[in-house]
Amino acid sequence: MLLFGGNNISNIYKIGLILLLSTIIFLSASENFILSQETDNNTLNDSNNISVNLTNQINEITNTTTYKHSSWGILIQDQDSGEIIYDKNSQELMVPGSTTKLFIAAAALENFGPDYRFQTPVYYNGTVDLAGTLKGDLILVASGDLTMGGRNTPDGRMAFTHPDHSYADALGDAKLTDTDPLTGLNELAQQVKASGINKVEGEVIIDDRLYEITMAPTGEYLITPIMINDNLIDLEIIPTNPGENATIKVRPPSGLYNVSSQVETISSGEENIIIESEGYNILIKGQILENSTPQVRTVTVEDPSSWTRSLFIEALEREGVQVNATKDGENPQQLLPNENEYIDNQKLASFTSLPFSENIKVMLKLSHNIHADNLVAILAAYNDLKTFDEGMQLKGNFVERTGIDRNTLALADGRGGASSDRISPQATNQLLNFMQNQDYFSSYFEALPIMGYDGTLEDAVPTDSSIYANIYTKTGTAIEEDKLNNRGISLGQSMAGYMVTDSGRKLIFSIFVNNVALEEEEDHNLVSQDMYDVLEIAYKLL
Numbered sequence: 001m002l003l004f005g006g007n008n009i010s011n012i013y014k015i016g017l018i019l020l021l022s023t024i025i026f027l028s029a030s031e032n033f034i035l036s037q038e039t040d041n042n043t044l045n046d047s048n049n050i051s052v053n054l055t056n057q058i059n060e061i062t063n064t065t066t067y068k069h070s071s072w073g074i075l076i077q078d079q080d081s082g083e084i085i086y087d088k089n090s091q092e093l094m095v096p097g098s099t100t101k102l103f104i105a106a107a108a109l110e111n112f113g114p115d116y117r118f119q120t121p122v123y124y125n126g127t128v129d130l131a132g133t134l135k136g137d138l139i140l141v142a143s144g145d146l147t148m149g150g151r152n153t154p155d156g157r158m159a160f161t162h163p164d165h166s167y168a169d170a171l172g173d174a175k176l177t178d179t180d181p182l183t184g185l186n187e188l189a190q191q192v193k194a195s196g197i198n199k200v201e202g203e204v205i206i207d208d209r210l211y212e213i214t215m216a217p218t219g220e221y222l223i224t225p226i227m228i229n230d231n232l233i234d235l236e237i238i239p240t241n242p243g244e245n246a247t248i249k250v251r252p253p254s255g256l257y258n259v260s261s262q263v264e265t266i267s268s269g270e271e272n273i274i275i276e277s278e279g280y281n282i283l284i285k286g287q288i289l290e291n292s293t294p295q296v297r298t299v300t301v302e303d304p305s306s307w308t309r310s311l312f313i314e315a316l317e318r319e320g321v322q323v324n325a326t327k328d329g330e331n332p333q334q335l336l337p338n339e340n341e342y343i344d345n346q347k348l349a350s351f352t353s354l355p356f357s358e359n360i361k362v363m364l365k366l367s368h369n370i371h372a373d374n375l376v377a378i379l380a381a382y383n384d385l386k387t388f389d390e391g392m393q394l395k396g397n398f399v400e401r402t403g404i405d406r407n408t409l410a411l412a413d414g415r416g417g418a419s420s421d422r423i424s425p426q427a428t429n430q431l432l433n434f435m436q437n438q439d440y441f442s443s444y445f446e447a448l449p450i451m452g453y454d455g456t457l458e459d460a461v462p463t464d465s466s467i468y469a470n471i472y473t474k475t476g477t478a479i480e481e482d483k484l485n486n487r488g489i490s491l492g493q494s495m496a497g498y499m500v501t502d503s504g505r506k507l508i509f510s511i512f513v514n515n516v517a518l519e520e521e522e523d524h525n526l527v528s529q530d531m532y533d534v535l536e537i538a539y540k541l542l
Contacts, residue, residue, distance in 0.1 A: 058537060069515060069517070070516045071089065071094065071512075072511075072513050073088060073090055073094050074509075077508045078505065085538075090426045094492060094494070095422065095491045096478075096492055097417075097477045097493065098474065099510075099512075100415065103399065103431060105363060107399075109444055111383070114355060118144060118353040120140065120148065120350065120353075121141050121342075122191070122192060122348050123343075124136055124138055124139070128197065132196045133199040133201060136201070137335055138348075140308070142208045142224075142226035143210065145227070146363075149183030149351065150181035151179050160361070160362050161174075162455055166368060168234075185308070186318075193319040193320060200316070202324070205332055206308050208304075208331070209339055211225055211380055211388075217373070220369075225377070229251070235282070235298065236295070238294040239289060239290050239292055246263040252311065256307065258281050259284070260284070266287045266289060267290055272287050277299045303330070309331045357443040357447070360443060361443075363447070364474055365449050372413075373413055377391050379394050392413075395411070402430060410422045411423070426510075428510040446472075450472055451465075451467050451473065456475055470501075472499070475528075476493065477493050478493075488523075489517055496511070497509065499535060499539065511531050511535070
């Protein structure tokens with residue numbers, strides 16, 4: 001008796017074949033799985049190697065004896081995924097310097113938008129007869145316009161040079177733009193004349209009530225809604241022949257100030273320029289070398305409203321408008337009507353600023369302190385508030401909307417010069433991450449200084465550097481005097497922004513270093529170079 005018939009043998013063969021194939025498939029799948037594991041492990045190992053290499057190379061910089069008593073805070077993240085690539089003390093509060101300006105720029109852009117334009121009107125208060133005589137007052141209403149056309153170029157941009165004239169006294173090598181600081185006032189005067197006004201029998205007044213005028217937290221300048229030439233008088237000192245007084249060019253030109261020169265042109269020796277200012281008298285003393293580059297110094301205007309009033313009267317007179325008021329008087333604010341009493345049909349002129357994105361570019365590219373602090377008050381005014389402190393609270397509200405924990409920063413101003421200013425690298429990265437998702441991001445990004453190319457980073461690295469033009473970043477510096485040790489101390493140097501690495505990877509970074517002893521004047525630049533080196537390491541490895 002056969003145990004297996006022909007059909008049974010066939011079925012068993014088929015079953016055996018299926019089992020054999022299954023085994024082969026299983027073994028093949030297992031082999032692929034093992035290969036996949038090896039690939040993943042290799043990728044993980046590569047990632048780990050890069051991370052270890054990155055850490056080791058950065059530590060070679062941050063652990064040197066230069067920084068024995070210093071603190072570093074560094075956070076590097078992937079811009080797209082948010083992955084933390086490198087973290088060193090990123091949650092610690094640190095002295096930020098001008099990196100602080102990233103926050104007021106962001107808050108202002110969110111509030112105004114990049115296309116916003118300031119409108120500065122001129123009204124009359126009184127009556128105008130058929131001869132064009134205004135029997136009453138001419139009133140310019142300050143709008144907070146930060147430049148009043150003084151940086152406008154024919155191509156619709158705002159001019160800037162580095163170092164900016166607002167740093168002339170501190171740095172000594174400032175450059176003036178090829179623009180006219182009186183552009184806004186001149187255009188308003190032309191419009192007043194074109195409206196039919198030929199004579200003003202009353203006063204010329206600057207209405208500066210947009211927000212409360214106050215001294216900046218650092219005590220260096222007034223925060224005020226009227227600003228011409230950054231409320232600075234530029235003094236360009238030009239050498240002549242040895243033994244002769246240097247030539248002085250005053251910008252903007254004004255008959256209000258009496259400027260005299262006792263600067264001797266010398267053939268050899270050390271340059272030394274001293275400015276003495278009292279009231280409307282400015283005396284410049286010292287020595288300047290023959291054939292040397294003209295030197296720029298500035299005098300801060302103590303009463304911007306009265307100064308602007310004088311400049312506006314002069315602009316009107318140049319247009320042929322007779323003004324009975326004397327230009328050397330104080331701004332007669334007591335004659336102003338109530339703020340809500342201006343009538344549209346009594347508006348004679350209006351000056352329109354360039355888009356707000358240009359203001360942000362000037363502020364961030366140049367690290368413009370006066371603009372940054374004024375933006376805080378402007379933020380308050382355009383939200384129906386009046387004080388700088390209220391503007392700081394609005395800035396804090398913005399910080400909360402970004403998702404940043406307010407405890408990760410402490411700020412008392414817009415510029416980053418207050419002694420209490422502290423920001424963590426984590427908070428800065430969170431801000432930069434928030435901004436990249438906003439519809440006005442391009443204006444923010446394009447306003448940042450470009451490594452080696454422009455603004456405060458112009459010539460920071462040579463053109464053949466790997467990071468040249470690959471990093472958009474705001475820097476910050478806070479240096480004080482260490483009298484005990486007869487040296488300086490860098491309370492804080494910082495950089496924060498965006499970069500594209502050699503492999504095309506996009507990163508967000510914040511780098512802070514605090515409390516670095518500066519034995520020599522050049523030590524500050526050496527610290528900056530170490531920060532650039534950290535970025536170069538990230539550029540090459542990531």
